[in-house]
Amino acid sequence: MSLASVRAFFSEHAPDIAIIETPQSSATVALAAAAHGVEPARIAKTLSLRIGERVVLVVARGDARLDNKKVKAALGGKPRMLEAEEVAAITGHPVGGVCPFGLATPLPVYCDLSLKAFDEVVPAAGSPQSALRINPERMAALTQAQWVDVCQDIA
Numbered sequence: 001m002s003l004a005s006v007r008a009f010f011s012e013h014a015p016d017i018a019i020i021e022t023p024q025s026s027a028t029v030a031l032a033a034a035a036h037g038v039e040p041a042r043i044a045k046t047l048s049l050r051i052g053e054r055v056v057l058v059v060a061r062g063d064a065r066l067d068n069k070k071v072k073a074a075l076g077g078k079p080r081m082l083e084a085e086e087v088a089a090i091t092g093h094p095v096g097g098v099c100p101f102g103l104a105t106p107l108p109v110y111c112d113l114s115l116k117a118f119d120e121v122v123p124a125a126g127s128p129q130s131a132l133r134i135n136p137e138r139m140a141a142l143t144q145a146q147w148v149d150v151c152q153d154i155a
Contacts, residue, residue, distance in 0.1 A: 002093045005102030006126035013142055019125045019132050027096025027128035029062035036122050036131060041154075044115060044123035044139065046098045048087045051077040055090055057100050059123065059139070060112035064151035074148040075110070096128035100143040109145040111136065114154065116147075 003019070010017050026032035033040040043062030048055065049071075056075065058066070071079045084095045092104025100109040100123070115121055115136035123139065125132050140147060 002097055002102070002126035003130050004126075005092055005104070006099065006130070007102075009102035010132075014138075017132055017134060019130055021127075021130050023129070025096065025128045026124065026131055032122065032124070032131060033062065036133075038122055042118055042121050044121040044134075044136070046100055046123060048082040048091060048098060049079040050082055051075050051079055054108070055082065055105075056108045056110060057091070057098075058110045058112060058148075058150060059100055059115065059145065060151050061114040061117070061121070061154075064112060064114045064154065066150060067152045070152075071150045074150050093124070093126050094128065097124045097126050097130065099124045099126060100139070100145065102126055109140075109143040110148045110150065111140045111143075111145045112151045113147055113149045114151050115139075 022035045024035050026035040029040045029043045032043045040062040044059050047058045090105050122131050
């Protein structure tokens, strides 16, 4: 279902983007980087957060860590990661395949400025064995994301 909803999203909004399926899991940043032959930083990980009563998605580079003070300043509250069952129920995607495309529930999407360091990033595509390659600006445009600074500075 999840991969199908991502396929449907791209069929409608960006038919030129191909979904890449791999036999090995890409459920973690390290596995995804190995599966797609890129440095871990180029993996665009999608974090499902609850901030107060709101659920939001934050897409950040694979080696970035959230900065709670920055999240609170940018998004108005302390972030709490959702449990796996809640993630799947709200996004329609299992953990390891969560992405801002083809969501079961419309959610606000935020892209961390850290993604702008790359011309191409690799987010998941709805399953732990699927991903795609996309320019971060185009990803933000397709998902109507807002750019925010919510991660710790990369040394």
